[in-house]
Amino acid sequence: MRRIYAILTASVLVFSCASAPKRQPSPVKSQVPNAWTAGSTPSDSQSIKINWWRDFQDTQLDSLITNALKYNYNLKAAAQRVQAARAQATIVGAPLFPQVSLGLNGAKRHQNFIGFPIPGSGDGGVLSTTATTYGVSTNLNWEIDLWGRLRNDKAAALADYQGALADHLGARLSLSGQTTKAWFAAIEARRQLDLAQSTRDNFQVVNDQIQTRYESGLRPPLDLRLSLSNVATAEAVVAQRRQQYDGSVRQLEILLGRYPAAELAIAQDLLPMPAPIPAGLPADLIARRPDLMIAERQVAAANARVKVAKRARYPSISLTSSGGTSSANLSNLLSGDFIVWSFAGNLLQPLFQGGRLRAGIKLAEANQEQALAGFAEQALRAYGEVESALMAETYLRDRENALREASEQAVAARELAENRYTRGVSDVITLLGSQRRAFDAEGQYLTVRRQRLDARVDLYLALGGGFGEID
Known part of the structure; x- marks a missing residue:
């Protein structure tokens, strides 16, 4: 009896070892370039840090993301999916060992x-x-497990577990990106509200001047009515901006796991753009992005399950x-x-199963091809996101420079038009038009500043946001 148990123990050590499948190569058939076509970035040898948002040097943003990662309910659900996948891997691997009762x-x-x-x-x-x-x-x-059927089943479950881990890390990355962009959106909304209120006040000052001149018989009723329409329109814009600001703050509070009461204190101005970040090489992207790691682990699990289906005939x-x-x-x-x-x-030994085993092999192979196609599609999308984000940096920088100049000129033109109208050498149409153009130009300038910050966040996310550092 002791000899039998010694043989069993040795057999357990030999046949019960299972590990996760090896990393799968990129399935993209087209040649991947050695460098990004949208442009180069400095210090490509460096990697993006996991706390990439600290590049913006905003302590309040850092605190908000810390709270979001701690209290967000979607992230908690993702963490439980990891635990479920881990338990499933344990369940699937249990038959590799002797069952003792x-x-x-x-x-x-x-x-x-x-x-x-x-x-x-x-x-x-x-x-x-x-x-x-x-x-x-x-x-x-x-x-x-003489043929490795159970070991491959366990390997597939381990690949699923690794995919769940990548999904959780991807959820953390996505949440940090959403929180950062929601913070920028709330700041812009506040600045747009301040701009709308100051514009309304400016319109009201000009309207008072026109009212006085109208009552003195110096200006016609048309000037007064156009000015009153301008003030009313500005009031409507203030209400719209206030609604947008309220909604952006509530959305940010939801991401933080708080009740959306619109009570969060928001910074007064948008942050300056941080220094350029290392984009790395296209060939390294698969190991840097959690969504690509999930797709790769799905391929690995599908490959293992094909082996399981084939070994079920033995x-x-x-x-x-x-x-x-x-x-x-x-x-x-x-x-x-x-x-x-x-x-x-x-x-x-299975002899006749009504075609079940052969159908199982075909099913596993179809799932394998589906996973490969999904991996290739996800990889191409990832490359495209990085290229687009790199180009957006250039386009938005040019737009910001142009809109800055447009805003400065529009404000100067408004001041000149107001001065000329006060001196009676310009008509009200020119005055009101210059006021609206100045307001629109300043609003567009605020928007493009926020869009540049959002584009930088998109670039961080497209490059994996430090996921490669964890991996």
């Missing part, structure tokens, strides 16, 4: 002997016997062993004189 049983049996002429039966009545037995045993069942070998004691008295259960044991082997 402890049994304790007791039985009492009564039997009558009728129609048997047994000598010494006395008065000729029915003879009977009553027997009581007790037993304790250790039972072992184990399927020897015979399965199972071992069953039991050892313990059996006695009519409880006191004898621990005695070596009442030991009983058994050992059996079983080989089962």
Whole structure:
């Protein structure tokens, strides 16, 4: 018996080892360039840090993201998906090891002997016997994974677990990006509200001047009515900007896991653009982005499940062993004189399954091809996101420079028009038009500043946001 258990122990060490599948190569058939076509970035040898948002040097933003990562409910759900995948991997891998159970049983049996002429039966009545037995045993069942079916099943589950880990890290990355962009949107909304209010106040000052001149008979009713329309329109814009500001603050509070009460304090102005970041090489992108790692792990799991389906056609070998004691008295259960044991082997070869095994192989292979196609599509999208984000940096920088100049000139033109109207050398149409152009130019300038910051966040996310550093 000891020799049998020694053989079993050695077999467990040989046949129960399973590990996650190796990393799969990129499935993209077209040639990936050695550098990004949208432009180069400095210090490509460096990597993006996991806390990339600190490049903006905003302590309040850092605090907000810390709270979001701690309290956001979607992130908590992603963390539980990791735990579920881990438990599933344990469940799938359990059959690799012998299944051991402890049994304790007791039985009492009564039997009558009728129609048997047994000598010494006395008065000729029915003879009977009553027997009581007790037993304790250790039972072992184990399927020897000779062909690797169970090991590949465990490997697929481990790949799923690694995919869930990448999904959780991707959720953290996405949440930090959403929080950062929501913070910038709230700041812009506040600045747009301030601009709308100052513009309305400016319109009101000009309207008071026109009102005074109209009452003095110096300006016609048309000037006053156009000015009043300008003030009313500005009031409507203030209400619109206030609504947008309120909504942006509430959205940010939801990301932080707070009740959306629109009570969060918002910074007064947008941040300056940080220094350029290292974009790395296109060939390294698969290891830097969590969504690509998820797609790659799905391919690895699909490959393992194809092996599982093919090995299901091979015979399965199972071992069953039991050892313990059996006695009519409880006191004898621990005695070596009442030991009983058994050992059996079983080989089962599938012969006819109604096409189930072949269909299982076709299903696994179809899922494998589907995972490969999805991986290739996701990789191309990832390359495209990086290229687009790099180009957006250039386009938005040019737009910001142009809108800055346009805003400065529009404000100067408004001041000049107001001065000329006050001196009576310009008409009200020119005045009101210059006011609206100045307001529009300043608003567009605020928007493009926020868009540049958003584009930088998009570039961080497209490059994996420090995921490669964790990996």
